[in-house]
Amino acid sequence: MAMLLRGGQVYYQGQLQTADVLIKDGVIQAVAPQLMVDSDTVQVIDVTGKLVTPGLVDVHVHYREPGQTAKETIQTGSLAAAHGGFTTVVTMANVDPVPDTPEQFAKQVALNQTKGLVHIYQNSPVTKDLTSDQIVDMVAMKKLGAVGFSNDGHGIQNAKTMYDAMQQAAQVGLPIAAHVQDDALYDHGVMNAGPVAQRLGLPGILGVSESSQVARDLDLAAATGVHYHVCHVSTKASVDLIRDAKARGVKVTAEVAPHHLLFSDDDILTDNSNFKMNPPLRSESDRQALIQGLLDGTIDLIATDHAPHTDDDKAGGMCHAAFGITGSETAFASLYTAFVRLGIFTLPQLLHWLTLAPATAFNLPAGDLQVGKPADVSVFDLEQQFVYQATDYLSKGHNTPLTGQPMYGQTLLTLVDGQLVYQQED
């Protein structure tokens, strides 16, 4: 049956406007004020005063299947995405087995398609097992649907490997999405190196473990002409390097995770593993530089790094817990609450960084409402305050410090290809 979303504040062509959205056969039929429809054949949903957006796009998620399905599955991960208003995601390759051969990669893509409730695109690993120096068959991976290459979870330690990988990725025309981490500088830390780590007596991770590899990679990207994408930028030094490289014409894009925008290491008051992620929460001046980087265009987009874990994995405090927090279900609401309601970002800015900007960076057919295109649409309530309890999440993971925090921007419904995949219960 056709569906009309009546009277919402629609984010359309980069602007917010009061309009109706007509959906039929899974496709957007019209976006215009006060559309006339036959209510016998069209289901009319009143969304007056609600925010209607293109389905959000997240280019950095971890779904743990195959191999670690106690943490998450493709089904629960994609349900969590829909719960957060995301309709298109890119999954990282650090599953078990790593899909580093064309055969394994084809299996992973098929699994994503069979089990996923939103559009799932897959990154290929850059190298075998995410750690070796043997580069995957990039031509084959692209043919099988890879949208980028990433060893996320691991930095590429050998510059020659990165140089060769960039040359090959440039040849096939796909980005390298880099988790930047020099392992020797990283040195088994568990949180940002600095006064807070010292006070808590915890081993620190130097900011230069990230930025020194960003500097190396930007030189290699300039030399190879690859599209180099920096995952989860966390330090001011990295932002400054990326800004300079963009000014020189290096083909670089960058993402920031919600948690690095929302928190600094000053927020870590106790040994709480829900503040443990990699890269870690940095200093307040780093956080301010990330916000500035978004505002001045140095950082292109926001991606969650949704990283679900079991309670056991997150046990044992900062020293023993796994790295990572969930993000799909809290991203829009937490950022809307902290930045748009306080006037730091405009709503169109935030929506751009969560829709068209990531879709453009990874060349995905998503991120805006277009007549004749698939109806991936999300509706949010911006007025009603809400609080997530741990049991409210559709992800298997509830490892996030945002549980219990009052927020605005709850998802009311999410459509993928015109089909309801999430609807808030009354």
Ligand SMILES: [Zn+2]
């Ligand atoms: Zn990463």
